[in-house]
Amino acid sequence: MTSSQPLDLTVDELLTTTRSVRKRLDLERPVPREIITECLELALQAPTGSNTQGWQFVFVDDPEKKKAIADIYRTNATPYLDAEKPTYGDSRDERTPLVIDSAKYLNDHLHEVPAMMIPCLEGRPDGASASQSAGYWGSLLPAAWSFMLALRSRGLGSAWTTLHLVGDGEKQAAEILGIPFDKYAQGGLFPIAYTKGTDFKKAKRLPAEQLSHWNTW
Template sequence: MDTETLLTTTRSVRRKLDLDRPVAHEVIADCLRVAQQAPAAGGLLTAQRWIAVTDPAIRAGIAPLVQRSAHAAWAHYADQVDSRMFVSARHLVDHIGQVPALVIPCMPGRPPSSPAEQSAYYGSIYPAVWSFQLALRTRGLASSMCSYHVVDHEEDVAKLLGIPEGFTQIGLIAVAYSKQAEFSPAPRPPVEEILSFDAWAGPRR
């Protein structure tokens, strides 16, 4: 597919993941090889570590931790989320242990407190996360961030995976082959409503 189609139709896929088809280690490694060419805002690119969990027993250990965190979060904000999106998110959480690959990118240290340092910290990993998701799409796979556990069960997942102290789990990416081949661009605000040149022209609050 052409680049613009790839960028405008790569969706966060939750209900169309093929839970029965394994994802080979070689495919994940190849997508991460591509993702490592993403631009980085800071100097921590080479310090990234990624863990791809494909063992069913380990995925089964992670699943309840994600689910408990998700249910706790939903108790606070589920009523503020679009109902269709919530149903989709719930489907993924309910089946998270069956997703063939759970990929967890990690960064050294803990997130810094200042906005400028946070920008460099997360900016060193999130471009690679997005490039990883794009690379998956070109190979017939789909993905979705499902990172609820980092709020209150990050340490438990670290123990399961042997992640040493001094590393932060940036999130959890659910990865599987997609049951749907074609996706359309999602509804988004017109560019004219969100873009201004040379001065702020948006809402004052």
Template sequence: MSDQSDQHTQSNRPTLGLSADEVLTTTRSVRKRLDTGREVPRDVLIDCIEIAHQSPTGSNSQRWRWMIVDDAAKRAKLAEIYKRNFDAYAGGNEFEPGTQQARVHASAIHLAENLQHVPVHVIPVLADKMDEGTPSSRQASRWGGILPAVWSFMLALRERGLGSAWTTLHLQEEQLAAEVLGIPFETHTQAGLFPVAYTIGTDFKLAKRPPAEHFVSWNAWDL
């Protein structure tokens, strides 16, 4: 029997054919260019999660869970929670027109105002409860298990012509979101909310970043 016999068979939907480096360097936070009018097939999401499940995980434990929301009424409730907390967080911010900060802020406003229209919301869930009393060593271990899977999920989306953005503002009311979706709040921790859609165009470029050596110390801290 083949070693692959019990694994999910990926769909035959086309991919962009990007190299590993291209996927890694052009997977952007997508907000304005999410195509809210195009359906996202469930099998494509499952393909991306299958890929995400190949990411490293501490003690080979796979403590991640995935809450996928394509129900319009529940998306609207999540969007209401997100918008309320976005307004409290960013409502009074102003930036010089034409700057990168201004562009990012405008993009964030667009997402907050249109989140309910994005066809899929994905909430990765850690099967453990993280709170202020959780020791940092345990937090590092647990987050170190789910975050690589989430990033792999975003990379897999990119290769299939979809995009997303890592958002966390709804977590200001995590318990309310848990109640909307039936997530057991006392034992599980949400890692974010990812609006998922096909992108309008697939031509994403490298971000402008300072050289890596500006962020590196060798053997003794000097930053």
């Protein structure tokens, strides 16, 4: 298996600089399948409920299928990105225009990324209780985040998107990719590409003390 030379990052640097990458995805540099598999091998060490490992990961690098998936995404993303966004009265408002601009760029160029990944989990959470839903997605999403961390550690990037799942989008994507819709639910759509440069910084976040509660809300 071909290895990609890991970046010289501490654990804290990896955790605090793994960003949703859109404009800085290198759309022209190919990504070897071996590197993607290497990142998936790391992601599969993530926890999964009762060790069921009911996950499956669909990778797409066929140009026609990438375009078809991107078209589904674009149908849902365009009206969402054009809609008025809420304001918060804090530092989040400063970043909103930049985030929207970046998301619109990805919306326009999604079909050009070297590869896509759709993580799937056996079963469907339709109509599930809060407990069942939390347990269900908790068996897939840690692996998806670990995959993003593994990409970052090797000079690649991604963005966690879910807009292709809106309406009939998930079913349409399942038909294109042969995913058994009645047996597996999709957890997102992740573009995969090398990044233009690897110098990502910490994001501006609300302070921990503003978001934490001890013993009572």
